Each structure stands twice: as structure tokens, then as C-alpha cells.
Amino acid sequence: MTGTAASRVAVHSQRTDLVVAAVAVAAIGAWLWAFLATDRVGVLATLLAVAAVAFVLAQRLAPRYRRALTARPRAATSLVVLAVCAVAVALRDQPYPLLMLCTVLLFVVACVGLDIQIGHCGIVNFAGAAFFGTGAYTAAVLAARGVPHIAVIAAGGVVAALVGSLLILPVLRTRGYYAALVTIAFGILFSTFLEVNDALGGPQGLKLHGIDLFGWKFNRDVTLGGTTASFYVNYFVLSLALAVAAFVFARRVERSWLGLAFDAVRLDEIAAATFGIGVARAKIVAFTLGNLLCGIAGAVYAMMQGFIAPNNFTFGESLILVSIVILGGIGNPLGILPAALIIVVVPQKLQFIQEYRFLLYGVLVVLILLFRPEGLLPRRIREYFPGSGA
Amino acid sequence: MTAAGETANGPTRDTAAAPLLACAELTMRFGGLVALDALDLHVARGEILGLIGPNGSGKTTFFNVLTGLYRASGGRIAFAGRDITGLAPQAVYRAGIARTFQRSRLCLPLTVFDNVMIGNHLRLSRGTGFNVFRRRALRRQYEESVEAARALVVTFNPQLAARLFDAAGALDMIDRRRVEICRALVNAPRLLLLDEPSAGMTRGETRELMDDILQVRAARPALTIVIIEHEMNVIERMTQRCVVLNYGRKIAEGPFRAVAAERGVQEAYLGQAVA
Numbered sequence: 001m002t003g004t005a006a007s008r009v010a011v012h013s014q015r016t017d018l019v020v021a022a023v024a025v026a027a028i029g030a031w032l033w034a035f036l037a038t039d040r041v042g043v044l045a046t047l048l049a050v051a052a053v054a055f056v057l058a059q060r061l062a063p064r065y066r067r068a069l070t071a072r073p074r075a076a077t078s079l080v081v082l083a084v085c086a087v088a089v090a091l092r093d094q095p096y097p098l099l100m101l102c103t104v105l106l107f108v109v110a111c112v113g114l115d116i117q118i119g120h121c122g123i124v125n126f127a128g129a130a131f132f133g134t135g136a137y138t139a140a141v142l143a144a145r146g147v148p149h150i151a152v153i154a155a156g157g158v159v160a161a162l163v164g165s166l167l168i169l170p171v172l173r174t175r176g177y178y179a180a181l182v183t184i185a186f187g188i189l190f191s192t193f194l195e196v197n198d199a200l201g202g203p204q205g206l207k208l209h210g211i212d213l214f215g216w217k218f219n220r221d222v223t224l225g226g227t228t229a230s231f232y233v234n235y236f237v238l239s240l241a242l243a244v245a246a247f248v249f250a251r252r253v254e255r256s257w258l259g260l261a262f263d264a265v266r267l268d269e270i271a272a273a274t275f276g277i278g279v280a281r282a283k284i285v286a287f288t289l290g291n292l293l294c295g296i297a298g299a300v301y302a303m304m305q306g307f308i309a310p311n312n313f314t315f316g317e318s319l320i321l322v323s324i325v326i327l328g329g330i331g332n333p334l335g336i337l338p339a340a341l342i343i344v345v346v347p348q349k350l351q352f353i354q355e356y357r358f359l360l361y362g363v364l365v366v367l368i369l370l371f372r373p374e375g376l377l378p379r380r381i382r383e384y385f386p387g388s389g390a
Numbered sequence: 391m392t393a394a395g396e397t398a399n400g401p402t403r404d405t406a407a408a409p410l411l412a413c414a415e416l417t418m419r420f421g422g423l424v425a426l427d428a429l430d431l432h433v434a435r436g437e438i439l440g441l442i443g444p445n446g447s448g449k450t451t452f453f454n455v456l457t458g459l460y461r462a463s464g465g466r467i468a469f470a471g472r473d474i475t476g477l478a479p480q481a482v483y484r485a486g487i488a489r490t491f492q493r494s495r496l497c498l499p500l501t502v503f504d505n506v507m508i509g510n511h512l513r514l515s516r517g518t519g520f521n522v523f524r525r526r527a528l529r530r531q532y533e534e535s536v537e538a539a540r541a542l543v544v545t546f547n548p549q550l551a552a553r554l555f556d557a558a559g560a561l562d563m564i565d566r567r568r569v570e571i572c573r574a575l576v577n578a579p580r581l582l583l584l585d586e587p588s589a590g591m592t593r594g595e596t597r598e599l600m601d602d603i604l605q606v607r608a609a610r611p612a613l614t615i616v617i618i619e620h621e622m623n624v625i626e627r628m629t630q631r632c633v634v635l636n637y638g639r640k641i642a643e644g645p646f647r648a649v650a651a652e653r654g655v656q657e658a659y660l661g662q663a664v665a
Contacts, residue, residue: 252522252523253521256521256522256528257507257511257514257516257521258516258521260500260507260511261516263497264500264508267497267499267500268495270495271495271508272508273478273480274457274479274483275483275488275508275509275511275573275574275577276479276480276483276511276512276577277508277511278480278516281516285518289518381499381500382500383555384528385529385532
């Protein structure tokens with residue numbers, strides 16, 4: 001009897017926890033809306049300060065509510081998706097913030113891919129922008145030849161994975177810094193190749209048309225129930241779907257024997273080999289999966305932007321992708337969203353101070369890493385089936 | 391030696407009479423340094439063999455060559471009637487040789503369960519599609535694995551079973567060693583190589599761990615063990631036979647007491663008398 005009473009209390013408190021979590025997510029949504037919509041520096045600074053304070057407070061309160069959320073992964077995911085959707089609805093007639101939000105979501109897709117490589121398998125890939133760019137250029141070339149866009153997006157991922165397989169031999173033969181050097185060299189090679197290659201538009205780049213999925217034309221404004229929304233809402237829906245899919249995919253990879261093999265290879269290649277784990281196979285799988293996600297994100301990005309050029313995919317861009325992964329918390333896909341928001345959006349918002357914005361932005365990143373060296377949301381210990389009691 | 395000689399010409403039979411492991415003229419050179427010098431060594435089925443010798447005498451190198459981490463410069467290794475010279479570490483593990491490391495090589499950020507499962511990886515489904523999309527089947531496999539891991543860990547330390555999902559880095563030294571041995575045992579190897587299991591532990595902890603190992607051995611009488619140790623009382627207690635290495639060469643072989651009494655062995659450890 002006491003048992004059931006206790007469990008009833010537990011259920012009750014878990015429900016309240018979920019309500020509190022829902023309120024928190026709503027607050028995050030409101031913050032996100034303000035963050036994307038504002039173009040005043042005072043507001044931006046206040047928002048960042050509020051976020052920092054809330055973050056510190058949340059660290060203290062988090063364990064209890066985190067349990068309520070991790071026990072219901074679906075509820076947690078839907079809450080976040082709902083909040084982001086609400087933000088998009090609130091921003092529906094402001095194309096520029098919407099474009100930024102879409103860019104953030106596509107960067108999330110690419111960084112989730114990089115995180116499988118870097119955070120899980122330990123392959124430091126400094127050529128993320130090259131694989132992103134491979135997807136983008138594949139999309140430009142194929143879309144111009146009338147290939148259906150759903151196939152164009154898939155091809156972006158596949159071609160990026162194939163290009164990655166060119167790199168896999170040197171990556172397998174080297175480790176740590178040396179593997180990183182190989183990818184740096186490749187990234188520079190890639191953007192230089194684009195510059196000098198006239199068939200792909202050279203430095204002028206290539207133009208693309210908007211996405212057309214089975215007659216759903218993305219570059220048309222959306223009219224629903226009397227209100228007209230910017231056409232970027234279409235891209236938002238697709239980017240969000242891709243980001244959620246990438247997130248669920250990465251989570252499942254992590255919470256499986258595959259993720260365990262990746263971790264074993266990252267932490268100690270020699271021990272992994274001694275216990276029968278195919279080190280090369282694990283690296284090939286992780287590298288391919290990561291590049292696939294980068295390529296898909298690149299293809300959608302290219303069609304959304306309508307124009308791509310070599311300087312979108314330079315080594316500097318690769319560094320931005322890697323810094324999102326590190327800032328978010330290596331190995332934790334959850335941290336990538338806030339990190340991408342900071343790294344993609346803050347420099348855009350600071351444009352009025354021109355070149356100083358990079359200085360300010362650099363200071364911000366250094367400050368975060370100084371106080372959170374493991375990133376905003378450090379990776380937690382693996383639970384294969386969280387919330388199942390197992 | 392005969393078994394090894396036959397291996398060089400063709401496969402040996404895997405019979406009860408033949409040694410489980412037979413190395414013939416095994417040599418490992420690193421540039422000018424000869425770490426293993428034409429070593430002939432055999433291990434009988436079900437035996438616990440002690441491998442001793444001063445620092446740098448080639449004991450760990452022997453393990454590394456055996457498990458495929460180093461490629462031998464010369465000689466042959468026959469295991470269970472099969473030539474395993476030059477096989478990749480993964481293939482050696484598949485053949486049934488598992489080891490622990492002198493300097494603990496657990497994955498400290500991972501859980502105890504994860505570490506044990508690293509040793510069980512050959513039996514787990516490794517396909518990407520299976521792992522990502524067939525979650526129900528994965529869950530069944532996972533639940534079976536948790537039970538298996540728990541059962542294995544319990545034989546060492548009942549309290550460790552309650553910490554199955556703690557990070558290995560949160561354990562103390564002796565429990566880490568236990569987890570390392572569990573990882574090496576989970577795939578039911580025929581030969582277990584223990585590289586200085588007492589390193590970094592107190593005398594009491596060492597005794598406790600050796601009790602564990604003997605108990606494990608009692609439950610698996612067929613398990614053959616080679617143990618590298620510097621603690622001579624461990625060697626005396628655990629082993630039936632010892633091989634002494636010095637400069638990569640076998641300088642003595644036999645029961646511990648007999649070997650320890652040999653003048654050459656004492657000189658290898660303590661140096662030659664000057665006068």
C-alpha cells in the first residue's frame with residue numbers, strides 16, 4: 001500500500017517536473033524569438049546576459065527536470081520542436097531572421113555529422129566545409145540538369161560520402177594531429193580546386209533555383225488562413241525535419257553497439273583492436289556517415305541560398321563547423337543547437353561594428369570555453385535505452 | 391618444440407596432448423635492439439605459466455607479439471594447432487587469446503558495462519542498419535548482454551554488479567583490474583594473458599585479486615593462463631611452472647622454487663658477483 005502511494009507521489013512529482021520543463025522550453029522559445037528578431041545591440045547584450053544567468057541557474061536545478069525529460073525522450077524532443085516551430089510562426093513575415101534560423105538548422109545537421117566523426121570516433125575532420133560544399137556543388141550541377149530535387153538532396157549526401165572515401169586511406173593511415181593535417185590539406189585543396197575550375201563557375205560560383213519537392217515550390221510565399229508568410233518558412237520546415245532526423249540518427253548511433261565501437265576506437269585504438277573491434281571499419285563507417293550528413297545539409301543550403309561560390313566553403317568555414325562541435329560539447333548532439341545559434345547568429349547581429357565583431361565574437365567563444373571547457377552541454381554517460389530502467 | 395617444428399611445415403593437430411601454445415624461434419627486433427631472441431616457449435592446456443624476468447627482458451614484448459600488436463621479425467607461433475604468426479590483433483582475439491595490459495587500458499569515461507562489452511564485441515550485431523533501425527532487436531540483445539555482464543562481474547565482486555553503469559574511471563584500482571579481467575573473459579578465451587595484474591595495488595589488494603583469479607580458474611578448468619609478475623609470492627602461489635626471460639632469451643624454466651634457486655636467474659635479477 002505504501003508502495004503504491006509512494007509511486008503515485010513519484011508519478012505526480014514527475015508530472016509537475018514535466019510541466020516545469022515545458023515552461024522552461026517555452027521560455028527558451030521566447031528567448032530564441034527575441035534573439036533572432038532583434039537588431040538592437042542593447043537587446044542582444046541583455047539577451048546574452050539573461051541566457052548566461054539562466055544557464056548557470058539551470059545547472060543547479062537541472063538534475064531533477066532532466067530526469068523527467070530523459071525519461072520521456074519523445075516528449076522532450078516534441079517540446080523542443082514545438083518551441084522552435086512557435087518561433088518560426090512568430091517570425092513568419094521576417095525573411096532575414098527566418099533565413100538565419102534555417103542556416104542554423106542546416107549547420108546543426110552538418111555538425112551532428114562532424115560530431116559522429118570527431119566526438120565519437122575521434123577522427124578530427126577539418127574539412128567539414130569541403131563536404132558541405134561537395135553537397136552544395138552536387139546540388140547545383142544536378143539541379144541544373146533537371147534531376148528531381150529529392151534525388152538532388154540525397155545525391156548531395158552520397159557524393160560527399162564518396163568524395164570522403166578518397167580521403168579514407170590517408171585518414172586510416174594517420175592518427176590524431178596527422179589525420180587532422182590530412183583533412184586540412186584536403187579542405188584547402190577543395191576550395192582552391194573550385195576557384196580554378198571554370199566548369200563549376202570558378203570564383204564567380206553557380207546559381208541555383210529554389211527547391212521544388214513534388215510540386216511544393218519552396219520559393220513561393222505561403223498564404224495560410226489569410227496571412228502571408230515568407231517563403232523561407234518552407235525551408236524552415238525542411239531544415240527542421242532534417243535537423244530532427246539527424247539528431248535522432250546520431251542519438252541512435254551513440255546508443256548502440258556501433259557507438260560503443262566508435263568510443264572504443266577513439267579512446268584506445270590498440271585496446272580496441274586487441275578485443276577484436278575492426279578499427280578501420282569503425283572509422284570508415286563514422287567518416288562516411290558524417291560526410292553524408294554534411295553533404296545533405298550542403299545541398300539544401302545551396303538551393304536555399306540560390307547562389308554558391310568557393311569562398312562559402314573555405315578552411316575558415318570548416319573551422320566554424322568544428323568550433324560549433326567543440327563549443328556545444330564534444331559528443332553531445334544536444335549541445336550543437338545552442339552552439340550553432342551563438343556561432344552563426346552573433347556575428348551577423350554584430351555587423352554594425354564591422355571588423356570588431358570577430359574580435360567580440362572571439363572573446364565570447366574564449367569566455368565560454370574558459371568557464372565550460374567541456375562545452376555548453378558536456379556529453380553524458382551512455383544509456384542505451386534511457387527511461388527504461390535498464 | 392616438436393609441435394612448433396611441425397607447424398613450420400604444416401598445420402599441427404589440435405589434440406589434448408599437444409601444447410595449446412607453441413612458439414618456435416620467436417624473434418622480435420626493434421632496429422638494433424633484440425627484444426625477443428629466438429624464444430622457444432610452450433604452454434600446456436589448462437596450465438598456469440608464470441613469465442618472469444628483470445625489467446626489459448621482453449615479457450610484455452612477448453605478449454604484444456603474441457596478440458598481433460607487433461609483427462614478429464622471425465619464428466612461428468602455433469595456437470591450438472593453428473599457425474597464428476602475423477595475424478592481426480582482431481584475428482588473434484577471434485582465435486581465443488585475450489589479455490590484460492600492464493598499464494590499465496580501460497576506457498575510463500565509459501561504463502563498466504561498456505568496457506566489458508568491448509570484449510564481447512565479436513558476438514554483438516555490428517551492422518549500421520541493425521543498430522540504428524532495429525531498435526527492438528537491439529534492445530533484446532542489450533538486455534541479454536546486461537545479464538551476461540552482471541553474471542560475469544558478480545563472480546569477481548558482488549558490489550561491482552551494482553556499479554555496472556558507473557564510469558570505469560570512478561572505480562578504485564582493484565575494481566578496474568577486475569573489470570579488465572572481465573573484459574578479457576567475456577568472450578570465453580582459451581588462453582588468458584595477464585600482464586602484471588598486481589601493478590599499482592597494495593599487498594592486500596593483490597591477494598584479493600589473486601583469489602578472484604584462482605576462483606575464476608576453478609570455474610573454468612580448461613582456461614590456460616600466462617601471467618607476467620614481479621611479485622614473486624604471486625608467482626609462487628599462482629603458477630605451476632615458470633619461464634624466466636633475460637634479454638629476450640629463456641634462461642630458465644621449471645617450478646618456481648627450482649627456478650628461483652638457479653644461479654643464472656639470481657644473477658639476472660641481482661647482477662653478477664664482483665669478487
